[in-house]
Amino acid sequence: MAAPRDPLPPEDHAAKEPVEDTDPSTLSITMDTKHASLMLRQDVYQTEKYPVQDTGVPKDEEYLTDQVTLEIASVNIKTLTSDSGLVQQGSLLWCCQTSQTSNHSSTSGHTELTDLNGRGKMMSSNEPQKTINNPIIPYVGTILGGLVPGEVVVIHGSVPDDADRFQVDFQCGSSIKPRADVAFHFNPRFKRSGCIVCNTLEKEKWGWEEITYKMPFQKGKSFEIVIMVLKDKFQVTVNEKHLLLYNHRISLERIDTLGIYGKVRIKSIDFISNSLQGAQSSSLGxxxxxxxxxxxxxxxxxxxxxxxxxxxxxxxxxxxxxxxxxxxxxxxxxxxxxxxxxxxxxxxxxxxxxxxxxxxxxxxxxxxxxxxxxxxxxxxxxxxxxxxxxxxxxxxxxxxxxxxxxxxxxxxxxxxxxxxxxxxxxxxxxxxxxxx
Missing domain, CATH: 2.60.120.200 (Jelly Rolls)
Incomplete structure (x- = not known):
């Protein structure tokens, strides 16, 4: 089979490489443990600079955003689990749909299950679910409890008509200088025929790029990204179609922050966990x-x-x-x-x-x-x-x-x-x- 066509001509091949920008970080994070909620505040920050994968954000633009409060709620159900850590019950299974609220409102969030006809839904979860609604971009937030195999991150959003690129980063902290390591950098780029670049940033140096030439994102269209965390890799599905796998280059235990940057609108981010991950599998029935x-x-x-x-x-x-x-x-x-x-x-x-x-x-x-x-x-x-x-x-x-x-x-x-x-x-x- 012929190799996928490179969307860039040879003379412009360097454009595929990660572009280091010097945008000032505008993000600070505080934790209000007394109220068991995550407070994210994005303040104007003008002095420190750090290298980032190009997000297309104007260098002199300052960000002052609203406060986002994340509350946690859980609903108990009976589950069947294996090493994947995903939830199943009866003849129902995940369809990765979530309830939505608007205008930065606090919400417990829920994941719906649907039957195999796509009819009839029920609310269900077996672990606290974290939901962020309508975050301001750029967004940086702590992943409470970190990531474990079996966890699923679901992102609903849309691509603006003028988008050139955006990125979803699973980070090891939120340090500005030195720049925090990025375990998984997921970067759709829309110039020319489009591609998706995945990479890892370690000690402020980008590793080798893994490029996918399938482009499920379209300007002006909404999308659903489902990122499944497995023991040895991330598995990404977009709009209910398998897209790519990315093997871990940095230990999952180090990942504690999610960052989203660039020209993208995000409606919701859902973290769906399963604490029974790692329980011994058994062929029930x-x-x-x-x-x-x-x-x-x-x-x-x-x-x-x-x-x-x-x-x-x-x-x-x-x-x-x-x-x-x-x-x-x-x-x-x-x-x-x-x-x-x-x-x-x-x-x-x-x-x-x-x-x-x-x-x-x-x-x-x-x-x-x-x-x-x-x-x-x-x-x-x-x-x-x-x-x-x-x-x-x-x-x-x-x-x-x-x-x-x-x-x-x-x-x-x-x-x-x-x-x-x-x-x-x-x-x-x-x-x-x-x-x-």
Whole structure:
């Protein structure tokens, strides 16, 4: 496959490099612990200067902004969690939608869950949720409690018509001089054909750029950025489409500040946490087996190929949750729902990364049926973490991936009560399987 076209001509190649500006920092942070709230104040600051990735802000402009108060509230729910630390309950899963208020108002915020039809929502969280509404840009704020694997940061905003670039920085403090390290610098640039530059700033020196030429942002359009924090990387989704992965170059434990700069309007920033991250995974509702030796020991319960027996046979209302990570050089993998009474496969899910085709089929009476391939967006990418939900109703299976309803598959195998085996094979690392 040919390498992505460089949006810049050779003579202007230097424009791709991080531009160090000398804008004065205008930010100071104070913590009001007595009221358990985060007070962010942006004052005029004229003397100190520090190098930043170019944000397109006029050098002489001064900022005097309103005070933003962040309050915290929590709602208890029952959760299922694995190493990913994401929340699931019943046949519901995250769609990363949040309630909004306006004019810098204090809010507890909430994340909504939606069913696989996109209908019917419920409010839910298993940890205190932090929400900042309508922050003034540039914005710098402390991440209370830091970042841990399983945390999700959701940013809703829009790109102004005159935007040239903006950036989202996960920082190690808010020091001005010397400049605080930036663990993850996410920088959409709109000049020419556009690109997204990711990088790390350490000891005031930028590292090597990782450039993505897919541009999901459009001038004059709104956006949703979902940044998932994993043990070894950040995973970024924009407008419900997987965008990129960025491996950690700086330890997560050092990240305690979020900065947003440049020409962008931000409506809300949500931090969605899960304190149960790191709890040992267990295949709730499914027992791993092999056909020769029966039950497998716990230390090999998620090896691939995987074959598990559902503790209760499939029926309408049944949900199966599969958490995993696509191998970095993956070609394809498969998930099968089968009957132990025959060779029949009721549901065959087969994502093919090389061709970006998501095949669905059934194997009945020693023969494969007609393949179904249509899907709005191919949801997988090499190295990507995923949570796949299969929900069974009376007439069809409904499948969602990372909180996005992806497809429906009408039942071809009608005897649902005979479907009692789950099989996973191919180029995938299995992290957790559950059934309820």
């Amino acid at each position: 499914i027992t791993k087996i092999n056909t020769e030796n029966g039950e497998m020991p716990d230390d090999s319960q998620f090896g691939v190929p995987y074959l598990g027996r559902l503790d209760s046979a499939l029926c309408p209302g049944h949900t199966i949750a599969i958490k995993g990570e696509v191998n970095k050089n993956a070609n394809s993998f498969a998930i099968n729902l089968k009957s132990s009474d025959s060779k029949d496969i009721a549901l065959h899910l087969n994502p093919r990364m090389k061709t970006k085709v998501f095949v669905r089929n059934s194997y009945l009476h020693d023969s494969w049926g007609e393949e179904e391939k249509e899907v709005a967006n191919f949801p997988f990418s090499p190295g990507m973490y995923f949570e796949l939900i299969i929900f069974c109703d009376a007439h069809q299976f409904k499948v969602a991936i990372n909180g996005v309803h992806t497809l429906e598959y009408k039942h071809r195998f009608k005897q649902l009560e005979k479907i009692n085996l789950l099989e996973v094979m191919g180029d995938v690392q299995l992290l957790d399987v559950r059934s309820w």
